[in-house]
Amino acid sequence: MTFSKQAFSKLPWRFLLLMILVGLNLRPALSSLAPLLHRIQQDTSLTPLAIGALTTLPVLCLGVFAPMAPRLSRQYGPERALSIALVIIATGLLVRWWPAPAALFIGTLLVGAGIGVAGSLLPALVKRELPHGADIMTGVYTMALCLGGALGAALSIPLAEWLGDWSHSLAAWSLLAFAALIAWEVAMPRTPPLKHQPGQTGTGATVGLLRKPLAWQVTLLMGSQSSLAYIVFGWLPTLLVNRGYGEAEAGWLMGLSVLIQLISALGAPWLARLGRDQRPALLLVLGCSVAGLWLLLMGDTSLKWLGVTLLGLGQGGSFSLALTLIVLRTSDSRLAGRLSGLAQGGGYALASLGPLGVGIMLEMQVGIAAVTWLLMAIAAVAAVCAWFAGRSRQLAFAEDGSLTTLKAPRR
Template identity: 35%
Template sequence: MAIAANLRAAITVVGPLADDVAADLALSAAQVSLLVSMPLVCFGAFALVAPRLTARWGVETTSVVALAALAVGVVARSAPWVPALWGGTLLVGAGIATLNVALPAMVKRDFPAHVGRMTGVYSATQSTFAAVAAVVAVPLAGVHPSGWRLAFGVWAGLALVAIGLVAPQLRGARRPDARAAAAVPPAWRPPWRSALGWQVACYMGLQSTFYYSVITWWPSVEADGGVGAGAAGAHQGVLQVVGIVASLVAGRLIDRSRPRGQSRLVVVFSSLSTLAVVGQLVAPGWWAAWIMLLGAGTAAVFVTGLSFFGLRAEHHAQAAALSGMAQAFGYGLAALGPVTIGALHDVTQGWTWPLLALLALKVPEVACGVLAGRARVVG
């Protein structure tokens, strides 16, 4: 849970203070956009490297190194020097990307009978701290002369706390990798060569594309439907709170479905956010119902995608490889979503066609999820 708390806070703190950073460092709008998007690009790029690190160093050592890189990056990003801002942001993205891959492997190894539940709990944890970081960013920046630098840098402490909890696991016999080594065969099938591995990766990529498109543009969609700009922004907080609860519920349902697979759950979870988009199209005045359905659906689908890393793998090493593959593909695809939806809005001068495009995206998402949800493993 301490590791999970670090997975999004250092990213969500940037958005509310982006204007302050730009004014202080004389950054252009394009540079500010790069500051926000660089960690997401790192998520995809470093997800390819992380499985090799976990295989060579073990999950604990890899996690400690990644947390240390994250802490250094957070501090460097807060320094009064523009190159440090970019170098620190790169370290933040690399550290979180590595932890994104290592954590599902740790869950598979240490909680093999409760993959869904533990995935739901750590997903809820990361969402909670992400929301807290966004909420306290502006007030924290206003209570100290260093302004946004303090609001950025304080989150290094969270990484140090996690290091303090994980580091004792590195000592000799207490290292869990030593106990789990016998469970990993000398040769096992890489997910890149498996149809099931690609089904999981495509499901992760398509649901991530939908999620990041919604997070980026839903306030604008609501504003176009008559909701005030301030209220539309506040609705994102409602979405996050509903998502935290949905993550916990989805995790328990996923564990209960293990003998028969998760294909039915995929359909149910995806239908929630599908109904939200349809509802926004036909009855935008019922925003409360749609934002709650959207929050529950996107969170439950996300937890399902993360759970597949452990459920569709035979052991934690294969789970790390599947996690790295799916997240590299998934975040690479997700980066195109908001840009494509925004371009479609510009061309059509409205939100009807972009929302219909999101609905169309649900068809291959559900298809891949149903296939990935079958009770089988890679190899």
């Protein structure tokens, strides 16, 4: 698919800019925490296991609250539901201003809940606003997520130095969340509610998805690649410090890796269009992630820049493609919303086991080599899921309202 000048001029630019602004808020709350874990542990006396629970909590909340997005969308409309999610994110970030363990956990829970709902709503909105170019627009949205994540990781330590405290650094990101909320409320799309269609409301569609292998394949891919991503968000700076890097350098390396994700987040959907399906693109980006992690954690320190580059290219591309599969494997925006809730809800619930597992391993003083092999095993699971989820298939409603799996149409 290519965009003509006429089609380019008809793109919903206001929605795209809003989508980018909202996307910028869905990662700093997570990525800004990891570089500060050492300071947090010193000031609060939290054990490594408690720190592991803290890094796991937002990912678990993504899984628990993402399935609520379709219900909120039906009750309030997707636009208003997204506003609610932004309010929750901003509130959670403000709660982190109080430098106490209870506030840190409560704020992180709220942030995870808001991000879970917002992240599940956006793919369906993208499918609705630009149905014939949703895969490319998902890449743009993912690029915004990556940029937000990079800013959160890279600026976390400098903000703490400037503002005088790690809690102020974490809470400062609420300003960006409030800016997005105001912009969304002022300029969000105004659309009439969609009429009821058989099989597309209530719980029937979700139950039907649970019976479809394709839905599970997309969900497991989302979960396994997200597990790698949130281990990096939660623990990569700590693992690099254990290898001998300085605290600030470890934060910058992680930030650079997330910044590099911008390239593959936008480019991976284009790459996926070159073949009959998305399997080659998925396996390529997963291979880059594996190579990058191995070089950073096991390779010579002189190869750190190559490792950072490969990790960034791999993780940006794998997350972008996983989100793209949600819109490519569904025939309309409502079904995309259902699959988004299932894939991100179930996927993130599974992904939360990754950061928790690393936290337990570090509590037991297991070496970096064992952690690295755990990451390799998760990547192998992701590759198997990618092989099946990447096939050219699509979930659609039949005339009688039942859910069926068809060969995906040409794009």
